[in-house]
Amino acid sequence: MKFLWCTLIVSDIEKSVNFYKDVVGLKVYERFKAGEHEICFMGDGETKIELLCDKKYTVEKRGEGISLGFEVLSAEKAVDILKKKGIEAETKIIQPKPDIKFFFVRDPDGYRIQFVENIK
Template structure:
């Protein structure tokens, strides 16, 4: 099975980037603001990426419901 990306909503972008960069070993491919209180980062250097979305308006991420496969 192939997939292009996995989207994860996160509570803290800096903490999440630190985990994926230092522990998992992924590099940030792109990082940008996507609205007033939303930031998006794509990690990975191959055809499959992990997308992190941090929305400051979202109080708490639901780990069961806030994952999307693309």
């Protein structure tokens, strides 16, 4: 069995596509309308995220308990790059053990996005 994608329900497809493209660095693989919904698959390899825009779907605490992790070469450099794009880190850089550092930001719908540096 192979993991294909994770679906995120989003409120504004343009804001979400721009966030995952410009901030995270993912590419758009496929984008289409399906009835009342607009769907966009994005990724940088085999595994993808599916952004599903559903204007009727409202959740007070959207994204609670969900986070997506993306590897970066340097946590410190990633923080600086995000600041230049107007995105503040939600946490300081955390280093729970010697071989990993990470921090979190929020996407336009409040999902937690984790940027992880694996130290070799």
